[in-house]
Amino acid sequence: MWLDRLWQGVIDTFLMVGVSSLIALILGIPLAVILVTSGKGGIFEAPNVNRVLGAFVNIFRSVPFLILMVALIPFTRLIVGTTYGVWAAVVPLTIASTPFFARIAEVSLREVDHGLIEAAQAMGCRRWHIVWHVLLPEALPGIVGGFTITIVTMINSSAMAGAIGAGGLGDIAYRYGYQRFDTQVMLTVIVLLVILVAAIQLGGDRLALRLNKR
Amino acid sequence: MTASAQRALGLEAAAPDAAEQAELHPEKQRAHVRFLNLGKVYEGPQGPVPALQGIDLDIQRGEVFGIIGRSGAGKSSLIRTINRLEKPSSGRVLIDQVDIGDFNEDTLVALRRRIGMIFQHFNLMSAKTVWQNVELPLKVAGVPKAQRQRKVAELLALVGLEGKHEAYPAQLSGGQKQRVGIARALVHDPAILLCDEATSALDPETTQSILGLLREINQRLGLTIILITHEMAVIREICDRVVVLEKGEVVEQGPVWQVFGNPQHEVSKTLLAPLQHALPEDVQARLQPHASELHASVVLDLQFTGSDGKEPDLSALFNAFGGRVSLLHGGVERIQGHALGHLLLAVSHSPLSAEELLNRARKHAQQAEVLGYVA
Secondary structure, eight states: OOOHHHHHHHHHHHHHHHHHHHHHHHHHHHHHHHHHSSSTTTTTOOOOOOOOOHHHHHHHHHHOOHHHHTTHHHHHHHHHSSSSSHHHHHHHHHHHHHHHHHHHHHHHHTTTHHHHHHHHHTOOOOOOHHHIIIIHHHHHHHHHHHHHHHHHHOOOOHHHHHHIOOOOOOIIIIIIIIIIIHHHHHHHHHHHHHHHHHHHHHHHHHHHHHHOHH | OOOHHHHHHTTTTTTTTTHHHHHHHHGSOSSSSEEEEEEEEEEETTEEEEEEEEEEEETTTTOEEEEOOOTTTTTHHHHHHTTSOOSSSSEEEEEETOOTTOOOOHHHHHTTTTTEEEEOOOOOOSSHHHHHHHHHHHHHOOOOOHHHHHHHHHHHHHHTTTTTTOOOOOGSHHHHHHHHHHHHHHHTHHHHHHHSSSSTTTTTHHHHHHHHHHHHHHHHHEEEEEEEOOOOOHHHHHEEEEEETTTTTEEEEEEHHHHHHOOOOOOOHHGGGGGGGGHHHHHHHHHHOOOOSSSSEEEEEEEEEEETTTTOHHHHHHHHOOEEEEEEEEEEEETTTTTEEEEEEEEOOOOSSSSHHHHHTTTTTSSEEEEEEOO
């Protein structure tokens, strides 16, 4: 019986983290590209856009996840129609992890040697070509590493979301381990989480290493 | 290079006789790149910093044109105004008589595809293979795949990297990286090649091979090469004409043999110093401004800028001096067919005064100077 629950918990965690990290990936990379290229001396220089986006990202990054989740409850209800369950958790998770990932990706993009951008301009690249053929491929190993960190952080946050009724491994550990003093379940959840995080970290590191040709 | 590569690169038709060119296309006589009263000012934290001022230059089609100066002299800014990586603050840049000042992104992209550029630190994409690096300019220009493949293969063959198609830049030596850079710069068949300190990060031997390749490209493709460097040796090796830049201004210009043989400006002399024959240190230490004893040797510095292509006639020189003449240091260099000689001589037991020795030396050498006396 509790094995079934545990299995359901694993699926829920995968679902929450999977969906929100996918959205964070799709939104975070363009956000990072805009942050880098709109800055001073960037190829799409736009200081106002840069300031507004930067401030926006900083605000969301400075609010602790637990508080963000509670504060976002009305918004979550607006988007998914409920404040309870896996899909309700996806909203705050995505909103917290997108700026987080965007900042990490931004650092990798910023580290691309300015000489490469200059070379691309000199060979007749348009600005979009530079983003697509130079910035993103050159920063890819760093972006993969940053995305790995983002996923691990999200597993962490999803446990918190679980505690206020989102389901997943965090929910199980909290209800059985904390409220019912069932140490066996709690230990099992801890082991599962450790294995999950280790597997993701290892996979991410391997991929980043394979992509790095420097 | 294979025959097919030559055909595709248009080498067979390239570099016809200069006189014939001029007759057929009088416009080709005119400057390929022309700077008109060019200026560049940077906005620094302590107010505007002038980087270039009043630059007026004509660069002819097909020549190898060198720009030399110390770091911070404005060389980088100047060469970057040609493909507008750097926007001038004042003045104009004309390429084929067209002012590029008000070009927009579309026209700039088209212009840059006619101007190749190579860099000191190569600036190759680390995540792309050698092949992909050379292919990139064609890819972004929308060239069909079959054509891209032919062109990339030809260029990698031209620079001698046939076996390295799938290598990543990190697996190559500095010289190989610059060869990839050259292949990439030439992939659109440009009319102009800009070289930004292209050999400054390379060892002397590799520098020679890269300069040899550039010379070959210049001659076979009839390409105009504009290079900046802080090394006079690079200028001597491949340039036809040179300008010396100092604090954003042209302080000296002319054919390389002339600037080498008879540098006018202090900066040119400083830059040339490492290549010059200097007085041996021990002689320098014993050098005195006046003759201290009867048979002290007069130390003479003679320069020959043999514009007639002839080497200095030593027997005539020695006969004119009388007495004993010993060679302290010296040599002759050939630049662009001119013999540039530099001799440091000690003359003793001559019946002539130092004054008279100088007068006689000047009949043979273009420049003569008494450096001092040694006992």
